[in-house]
Amino acid sequence: MSTTFLPCGDYHENYRQDHAWWQTKLIKAKMILLLGILFVYIPLFADSYYISVCNQIGYTVLGTLGVQLLIGFCGQLTLGHAAFLAVGAYTSTLLVLEFPWPGFLVDWGLSYPISIFLAAVVAGLWSVLFGLPSAKVKGFYLILTTMAAQFITVDFVITQYVSQIGGRGQAFSLPPGTIKVGPWVIDSDVKVYLMMLVLVVICITGMLNLIRSRVGRAWIAIRDNDISAEVMGINVVKYKLFAFFVAGFIGGLAGAFWISNLAAVSPEHFPWFWSLWLVGVILIGGVGSIHGAVFGSIFMVVVMELLQLAVIPLADTYPKLLMDFLFIKEAAFGLAICVFLIFEPNGLAYRWWQVKNYFNLWPFSY
């Protein structure tokens, strides 16, 4: 918020205006238009393929919010976030499938929403567990402990033990119709989309509020220079662990939400690659701002979808060509990350900020 300059000619007359979320009438109008498009226009008029792409974007946004919090706002380098999404997803799945809910909860369709909340709490606590090393280590070593969290959680605990609960083997099946929110059965892309929007709006609002508050200021102080922060009297360990908790909470929400879109949940949905992906997304979008998380998600998902679409005409030719294309895709992706990070290290949010301020300050944008 503070990185944006107000349009020329606007000024505030009291604190209430200064603190407001939408600071001018123009901004208010733009935001209401945006919400209108998101909540009304897209579900009614967009093709189900686009809606499924939006769902993917929403899932990525929720995932990257947690990582952005840890890396961008609190300065804790984390490379194992997919583990917490996995914890959230599996807790929610197990609660929905195996837990003996009292009858009235199931009838009212409250089992899934409650399970989402519980899953997020469990993921948050699990995240705190693996965030404990942050009290002693930082920088690269913290990366390694979070990587350890990723491998231990997904590759070991979930793959070997949790997956074997009840069913046999790797995945828990969630045929359409298992998940209900209130009176609605979640079995189509549009319903998942609406649920996703609600969750994303809640999470973004929550994060923004946290950043604006005392807690957020403590995080930013820790990010910038944690020794000074400690000298100033901020309880560094407590705020670091709280950051891990909130990041894990949002990650758990993301995982628990995502299962409604899947026909089955398996540990392969949360590989180390996904943790790297989330970090890559915020680097491309811009570290240190919520805009960065959102832009990065939109950009990366759209680019990946375009690449996938390009594959379909190739599927007509021989499988061998198809195979080669996949390898080229992987190499191109790696190269793209390198190139992006070399030439655009501040990310997309920086460009957005530049463009926006150009218009805000026009005609004096020099």
Place this chain on the structure above:
Amino acid sequence: MKLNKILISLVTLIFIVGFGFPAGAEKINVGALNDMTGATSDVGKDYALGIAEAIHYVNDTGGINGKEIKLYQFDYGYRVPEALTKYNLFKRLNCVAVLGWGTGDTEALSPTVTKDKMPYVSASYSGHLTDPKKTPYNLFFATDYSSNARAAITAWYDKKWPQHEDYGKRKPRFACCYMFASPYCSAPIKAVKDQAEILGFEIGSDQDVSLFAVDTKSQILALKKFSPDLVWHGNTVMSVSATLRDAYALDLGAAHIINNWGFDENLPRLAGEAAEGAMGVAPVAFFGEDVPGMDKVVEYAKKYNPGVALEKRLIHTVQAWTNVLGLAEAMRRADKAGGLDGENILKKGFETMQGYDEIGLGMPPVTITPTDQRISGKVSIYEWKDGEFSLVENVDLESRWPKKWENEWMGW
């Protein structure tokens, strides 16, 4: 600016082309999921080539009563999430059937597939997919993993144990090497251990060997303490060959029985002298063997994939052909009897196959009933000896244990 214009037009082009699905006249869409780059790609690549060639063959010989099959074949890298997204894509493309691959994703998708009434012919021969009460729309044209494993241990017990020096003095010892976390590997374990108990083996603890394993020394060393006479291998060729090499290097001294995806023409190439005497399951004839129908397989392999040497083709091509030919026949029957919706293909297609033996290719006759989707109880066990595969025994589980076969063994 010029570069931007070029980029934007390229992107738009990709978008348009991507969305422009060709609306051919009277085409039947079939989806195929294959693993060409993932954990089981050592056997999956060959299978994928076989699927494409077999579909060409079906189209060249009249298609489905005159209608051509359009194949949407994708590599999903043995990753369950990709399989799920591709399945949704198949539904969006109005596919009438899916040719699947891996056990993990097939089993994960089976409740959804049952709800969607989508016939799913998989390369996973898991015993858990054979019960029509639970998974009516999951079928495959081969004997299932559990029956295969039972037959393998029975064949060794019948033919090899009597020649052992300790025969008659003690119980033979048996242990399993497989990847615990993989549903494909763990599918037949309960059944093979049950069979071991029926035959009177002493069973040791299982060893976890990853599908990616290149070093299995510690597992072999742990096995040595138990000193088994027979070891079951549940993985694909890559890791089975590594295990065989380590067993040879560390002098384990056990005989080996291997599941069908770990036992093919590549195994002796990878394991060298360590593969001598290894026994395994072959659900169909090996590539190039002299059986009815094989000439077409070889011909189409030469025609459509000349870049892959014929000596490098494996039995998995033949397995792909049997699945495709079986599905095609079921679709033909269903099409004649009313239409190509899922329920019809199951009831008027698959379930009308009683003793169907026109697939050839070394398959036993196929029988599918509304209460039993195991196509047959006869399994051939082969052995690699002196540079070739020779038949050890064709075990007929159904006639040896008829009551158990009918009442107890289906579905696990």
Place this chain on the structure above:
Amino acid sequence: MDLFLMTLTTGIMVGGIYALVALGWVLIYKCSGVLNLAMGEMTLIGAYVCLSFYTAGVPFLLSLLFSLIIGLILGVIVERVFLDRLIGEPVLTVIMVTVGLSFFFKGIIELIWGTDTRVFTPPVFPLKPLHIGPLIIGQVYLWSFVAAIILLCLFVAFFQYTRWGLAMQATADDEMAALSLGVSARFVYATAWAIAFMAAGVGGTLLGNINGLNISVGYLGLLVLPAVVLGGLNSVPGAIVGGIVIGVLQNLSGAYLDQFVPGGIKEIAPFAFMAIFLLFKPYGLWGWERIERV
């Protein structure tokens, strides 16, 4: 007791190979401060190049030499093209660039050599094991260990006794001072990457000899990280010790802990151990403690 001795010896020998790769990693970090997550794929490149030469008929030692040369060239190119522009960027960016590099290498390797397992045919080391006392040692392991030790000694000698080696040590110690004495930092960085590529290549070849070479050998690159953390990020002897310890740990946990916690403990034991170890000794055994000032 037999089991213990055998797993111990196997662990030490495999650990020698890990130590070689860890050495390369530590070099890159010491000289240029880059935390390299692409180590696994670098092992693969060297190994596959050697394999290609070997299957084309070139004798083994000569193909090893060729792969060393190609590794050297590749190291210099990678450093010049990618890492030079990242001097001064925050830590995370550099790490992510190495991650991007690892995907890039992986795609290229899969493109050129495919995903099948390949073996060195005819086998470089005979398959039959040696019986030394109660121990059964695979010949591959023994010779790999010997080769790894020889190369380690060569590298350490390079650092101690040649001018270039001294220049690298100086840069690692205090870059400013070295620059003021006329040492070219870019040269040092390029050499560090070149040596890392070479070390990784040899390590990969030796590992590939054991049971075949495929993409999953690259996961070794992840195992290097606990090894260097254990030994200390800045310490060359620490890397060697760390590599051997991780090798031993992996094998012992595979043999013994598998009964209690079945499945997969072999892969994560190094990471779990490292996580716990970091709580007690955050800088590893011989790492330099960073004293931060406000």
